[in-house]
Amino acid sequence: MQQASTAQPSAARALPFYTNGMRVGLLGGSFNPPHAAHRAISQFALKRLQLDRVWWLLTPGNPLKNHDGLRALAERAEAAQRVADDPRIDISCLEAVIGTRYTIDTIIQLRRRVAGVHFVWIMGADNLAQFHRWKDWRRIASDVPIAVIDRPPQSFRALAAPAAQALARYRLPENQATRLADQQAPAWVFLTGMKSKLSSTGLRNPDGSWRTA
Numbered sequence: 001m002q003q004a005s006t007a008q009p010s011a012a013r014a015l016p017f018y019t020n021g022m023r024v025g026l027l028g029g030s031f032n033p034p035h036a037a038h039r040a041i042s043q044f045a046l047k048r049l050q051l052d053r054v055w056w057l058l059t060p061g062n063p064l065k066n067h068d069g070l071r072a073l074a075e076r077a078e079a080a081q082r083v084a085d086d087p088r089i090d091i092s093c094l095e096a097v098i099g100t101r102y103t104i105d106t107i108i109q110l111r112r113r114v115a116g117v118h119f120v121w122i123m124g125a126d127n128l129a130q131f132h133r134w135k136d137w138r139r140i141a142s143d144v145p146i147a148v149i150d151r152p153p154q155s156f157r158a159l160a161a162p163a164a165q166a167l168a169r170y171r172l173p174e175n176q177a178t179r180l181a182d183q184q185a186p187a188w189v190f191l192t193g194m195k196s197k198l199s200s201t202g203l204r205n206p207d208g209s210w211r212t213a
């Protein structure tokens with residue numbers, strides 16, 4: 001298995017700018033490559049959750065994915081800067097800098113470093129479908145409110161999956177999504193209304209080169 005480089009690109013700050021009371025969405029991901037749906041779901045979350053910022057947390061390597069074909073962090077971060085193209089979206093290589101890979105460890109470290117910020121974890125429905133396989137997923141859900149963005153064809157599978165079932169009583173109605181960032185976890189919302197089938201998988205060529213979208 002290929003080991004992804006963890007060199008930090010100069011453009012990406014480990015901890016983006018924040019101020020007391022800010023509402024920040026955390027979109028963890030491989031971004032291999034980043035694409036227009038990453039930007040679209042970030043802008044959708046900014047609006048629907050009334051966030052001030054979304055930070056794209058570029059993973060050094062998703063613990064559940066094979067890393068063959070995973071481009072160097074610096075390359076993914078540079079592409080992410082170009083694709084994000086919104087002053088409210090920040091690119092961060094925090095996990096590579098502090099040495100975390102599991103989301104629970106990242107959240108614990110973030111809470112130690114950053115006080116006074118209302119964080120929300122953002123994920124596509126494909127990740128809710130397998131959230132029960134993440135390390136300490138129940139603790140993640142107890143530590144940070146979660147916004148799930150619908151992602152066809154995963155909607156039904158995601159909502160029927162073990163984590164969604166186990167956390168059902170903590171789900172906010174979608175029309176109360178603006179309250180999520182102020183909620184004590186566990187709390188989560190499933191956001192519909194943005195449906196994109198775009199994926200990084202669909203943009204990777206067999207030779208490892210990327211198409212853009």
Ligand SMILES: Nc1ncnc2c1ncn2[C@@H]1O[C@H](COP(=O)(O)OP(=O)(O)OP(=O)(O)O)[C@@H](O)[C@H]1O
Nearest residue numbers: 028029030031037123124151196197198199200201
């Ligand atoms: N089209 C989309 N709709 C909703 N969520 C998405 C979409 N694309 C990516 N996401 C979410 O963005 C986050 C980062 O995604 P990631 O970088 O893995 O891209 P991806 O397109 O899912 O990649 P891959 O095809 O390699 O699995 C994940 O939570 C993922 O669910």
Ligand SMILES: O=C(O)c1ccc[n+]([C@@H]2O[C@H](COP(=O)([O-])O)[C@@H](O)[C@H]2O)c1
Nearest residue numbers: 028029030059062064102103104134135
């Ligand atoms: O902590 C875990 O066990 C865990 C397992 C799978 C995925 N994650 C995180 O989920 C985010 C989305 O990953 P990806 O590859 O689907 O973009 C990214 O931040 C990963 O580190 C985390």
